[in-house]
Amino acid sequence: MSGKRQFRIWRGDESGGDLQDYMVEVNEGEVVLDVIHRLQATDAPDLACRWNCKAGKCGSCSMEINGKPRLGCMTRMSTFGDDETVTVTPLRTFPVIRDLVTDVSFNYEKARETPAFAPPADVAPGDYRMQQVDVERSQEFRKCIECFLCQTVCHVIRDHEENKQAFSGPRYFIRAAELDMHPLDARTDRKEYAQAEQGLGFCNITKCCTEVCPEHIKITDNGIIPMKERVVDRRYDPLVWLGSKIFRRGETPQTSVTTARQGSATPGSARGGVHSHAGGSHDSRAEAQAQSGVNWHREVPHPTAPAVDDRGKLPLTELTFDRAAAPSPFGDDVTFPLPPEHLNFAHPEQDNKH
Template identity: 80%
Template structure:
């Protein structure tokens, strides 16, 4: 197995101060960035803080910014970098730093709790739920989310404007609202309008930056956010849709 020394630059610090520290580190064939971070912990930086779990791209724990791009460290292969290219690893920029590469992502848990859960229809027992396969397939894509929060981190609505966090759920949780809004058995009410009025859907200007960084390749913008915006507009301003909602009790009134 061939190996070589590679120049890594890793952010070290806490919520008060920090800096980028340079490390020459051995890299072996077939390794990913997380392998190198673990080797740094074992050799030159035993106190380096990093969050990780599965190392298989399914837990979302090892999110970081690698050369300025939000990525999973376990899914970023070292052979994608030139041997002379400096690899800079920094914490997610949109969330407060706890220490080194570990950030406080509790913002996302707060937003998750604000989204009303699936509301089953009255008079239908769980074993009696029936859905057409086309309805299952429509929202199945969104269930692949591993909650790495890369989409939340890269969304410029919160990345560049800290003051928006209170009013904006972010792409991950607007996608959750879209999934529930598409569910034919959800009896919660008008989730699209709720997303617009209570969770900041209007802040999203569909730049697709969330879709670009999703490690599960979910088409967040095209398949969730844009349809949710269209439904919100229809239900608020289209008189025929408004009447249909009233007739079929989609508005909950």
């Protein structure tokens, strides 16, 4: 295991850069971060790399190693072949500051936008009491070290920069799920907020966030999917939906944030035929609100069929359709989760030869 190993490391800043090759001494039992420190001490003293605890608990040394987001301090050199070139690049989703250091302030902005825990008004601090089963339900999500590997691997913003405004990402979906499970949280609109304000509808559960999580949090199975199911129960379950048409006249739940923005809609926000990713509601008033606060006037695919016919009646096909929702936009031949070989972890420049 000991001996010289070839490393290919991205060097540059916000104005540009390239991959540079280095031959570095590697000793048995070392991790990638050890090798980067040795490289700083020998051949590249100006190489910028963020790190702190070197114990897999601070999340600082996030980087992309051979195209996959990982922690440098938790990636052992023994996992690579003796003749394998180890390519290290900065997190692809976030702007580069210098070398392997990226600007992850996007995540802190989304953290500030996420509503905090709302304690019950009739219980004083120090008097909170929870059953152990309730503690255990959300304890998994508290293990998050905010390395933001799940954020950088999520293709919704990894491949589509324009989605960043409307999408909070997996890290804050599990925060919303944690608070929605909390028996003492006074807010009752966590599900609606996740759908309308955090962009939960953008996630198509490919589970790549779960795959890269160093704390092994089942982000998709235990956080995102349950939140999606609870949203679907309210909006798309045929019986619940039919009841809403009969008793609530098509009204849809609105989050406090969306409601507060009702008066801020711009003239273009209620264009005919435009539906938000919060939607499927077929309620023009609700869609106008969602457009003004969520989708920033970007058009998305129209619903596959109207909720009612031209006379305002419920079509018989809605009751006889053989599925609980509309046909999948991905086609009937696609199943989830996608196989690993279909996930794009590759850095766009990692294969360039220099």
